[in-house]
Amino acid sequence: MFKIKTYNKISDKGLSRFGQDKYQVSDSTEKADAIVLRSQKLHDEVLPDSTLAIARAGAGVNNVPIDDCTNKGIVVFNTPGANANAVKELVLAGMLLSSRGIIAGREFVNTLGQMDDASEMSKLLEKEKKHYSGSELAGKSLGIVGLGAIGSMVANVALSMDMEVKGFDPALSVEAAWRLPSEVQRMESLHALLSEVDYLTLHVPAIEATHHMINADTLKLMRPDAAIMNFARDAIVDPKAIVDSLDAGKLRQYVCDFPEPCLIAHPKVIALPHIGASTAEAEENCAIMAVNQLKEFLENGNIVNSVNFPKARMGRNGSACRVTFANDNVAGVLGNVLSIFAENQVNVLDMMNKSRNNVAYNILDFEEKPSDQVIEQLKKVEHVTSVRVLCKT
Numbered sequence: 001m002f003k004i005k006t007y008n009k010i011s012d013k014g015l016s017r018f019g020q021d022k023y024q025v026s027d028s029t030e031k032a033d034a035i036v037l038r039s040q041k042l043h044d045e046v047l048p049d050s051t052l053a054i055a056r057a058g059a060g061v062n063n064v065p066i067d068d069c070t071n072k073g074i075v076v077f078n079t080p081g082a083n084a085n086a087v088k089e090l091v092l093a094g095m096l097l098s099s100r101g102i103i104a105g106r107e108f109v110n111t112l113g114q115m116d117d118a119s120e121m122s123k124l125l126e127k128e129k130k131h132y133s134g135s136e137l138a139g140k141s142l143g144i145v146g147l148g149a150i151g152s153m154v155a156n157v158a159l160s161m162d163m164e165v166k167g168f169d170p171a172l173s174v175e176a177a178w179r180l181p182s183e184v185q186r187m188e189s190l191h192a193l194l195s196e197v198d199y200l201t202l203h204v205p206a207i208e209a210t211h212h213m214i215n216a217d218t219l220k221l222m223r224p225d226a227a228i229m230n231f232a233r234d235a236i237v238d239p240k241a242i243v244d245s246l247d248a249g250k251l252r253q254y255v256c257d258f259p260e261p262c263l264i265a266h267p268k269v270i271a272l273p274h275i276g277a278s279t280a281e282a283e284e285n286c287a288i289m290a291v292n293q294l295k296e297f298l299e300n301g302n303i304v305n306s307v308n309f310p311k312a313r314m315g316r317n318g319s320a321c322r323v324t325f326a327n328d329n330v331a332g333v334l335g336n337v338l339s340i341f342a343e344n345q346v347n348v349l350d351m352m353n354k355s356r357n358n359v360a361y362n363i364l365d366f367e368e369k370p371s372d373q374v375i376e377q378l379k380k381v382e383h384v385t386s387v388r389v390l391c392k393t
Contacts, residue, residue, distance in 0.1 A: 002298050003050075005032035007040035010057060014287025018295065034294050036287075039063060047074070052388070053297050055290035058083060058277060060233060061307050062206055070308045070359060073326050073386035077293045077306050081149030082285040083277035088153040090276050091201050091229050094255035095142075097270055098199075098227040101132025108132065138162040143197030145190065145213075146204035146232065147172055152179040154201055159183050168193045169204075194221040199229065206233035216241040219251060227253035231276045234258035242269075301363050301390055310356035312363055319349050319365035321391040323375070328383040329360040337362070337384070340377045346370050 004018060004025040015036075018025050031050040035042075038056070041063045054064055055077040069076050097103060108128065115121045142158045144151045147169040155165050159181055166185040169176070187193040190213065194200065200222070204210045214228065215238040222228075228251065230237050239260045245251035246268040256263070259271040277286070289305075296302045301324035302313040309326070316322065327333045334353055341348055341364075350365040369391050370378075379387050 002033045003029045003031060004294070005029040005035045007035065007037035010036055010038065010290075011284045011287035013284045014057070014289075014291045017288065017291045022299070034298060036290055036294065037063075038286075047072070053077065053294055055079075055294045057283070057286035057290040060206065062233070062235075066308050075297060075303060075306050075309045077290065077297075077304075079286045079289040079293075080305060082289045083279075083282035084149040084153050086279040086282035087150050087203075087231050087276045088157060090257070090272075091150075091154050091231055092157055094229045094231065094270065095137060095199055095201075095227070098229075098253040098255050099137060100134035103270065105129070105132035137199075140164070140198040141166060141196060143167070143187075143193045143200045144184075145169070145193065145200065145202050147180055147184070148176050148203060149179070151201075151203040152176060152181070154203070155181055155184050163199075166193055166197060190218065191221055194218055195223070197226060198223065199227050201229040202232045202236055204232055204236060206235040210236045212236065212238040212241075214238065214241070216244065219245045222251060224250050225252045227251075227255065230254070230256040230258065234260065239263055299390065301388060303361065308356075309359055310354035310361050312352055312354040312361050314350065314352045314363045314365070316392075317350060317365065319367065321366045321369040321389065323364045323366065323370065323378070323387065323389055325362050325378060325387045326385050327360050327362070327381075328385065329355045329358050330383055333360065333381065333383045334362065336381050337378060340374060340381070341370070344371070344374050344377075346374060 002023050004023055006015070006025060006027045015025055031048045033050055034053045034055065035051065036055050036057060038058060043065050051074050053075040054069065056064060057079055059078055059080050061076060061078050064076055066076055112121055112124070138161055141164040144155055144165065144167040147167045151167065151169070155167065158165050165183065166187050168187045168190050213236050219241055239262050242251065242254050243262050243266060246254060246266065253268050255270040257272050257274050257276045259273065263269045263271050293304055296304065300316065301322055303309050303311060304313060325337065347367060348364050349367060352363045354361050369389065375387065375389060378384065
């Protein structure tokens, strides 16, 4: 029986997939085998030694202590793409709000609540509407930084609205490239992109390489009538530089999902309370993906969409028992492990070895379960950090 601890409100459509025969799911579980969470910050939490995996029902994992988890052999999953449509729709809304006088116009109309004469109200509205005019998205250029699941969906919807789309992504995967519409113009650098777009939307993770990538220097490259959409992470934009550019008339609008003190009530800022993925559909999709990934790991040792371990997926192919182990990614470890099985005349039916940075992960299938003595020998191999035995019952 696997014990699952939950934080925050996780959609029942996801949690119900655990079932009751193999899983005990609770927000008060102690000594959990795995954790499912959304926004709960784990940096100050003491994780039990029993923890094998953590699944974040969302894309960002800055609320999880990744390095500490990696050192302890804890696999951390996220759910990239599960909330992509929700974010895509909000990006579109942000571009529309930044292009037309929708918010200011609504605020003006709300001041007319005391007018009883419909004819006089109509005349006033006709007189004042010129103050809330804007421009259309069609024919404008959109720059997308980050062409993954969300970026490619934004590209598609922008193209459908007759926008010119240009993109930059220094780490574009083959899978992402296949999703990307051919009409998107690939730019060679961020600097080349910034000077050519009317709208900029950001879809990159908050990592050291992207910290304040939009700053005083990069903002100087943008057109003064450009608008920036940030529905990715607050850390990739320097908010003070944004305010300075807006005040100097070197940037037209900033729309974001991450309010900060210097942005509040600024007339050229539309700040939302981090609602990019706050739809019932997105929460369900994230929960379902998180649970499916945890089940596949806990039951079969397979890893998909981990942020700290390599992707490793191998079918069981009728094997009675599977052993997985993680190790420091140094030469000789796998050879030492295989020699133990050979010396004990244990036949390996199938195997997979994958690595990512300093972590290596291995899956080995057997006709029957290796003895406890063999497993203990495996655990003592230098640089092996964790071992699991997964046998069919």
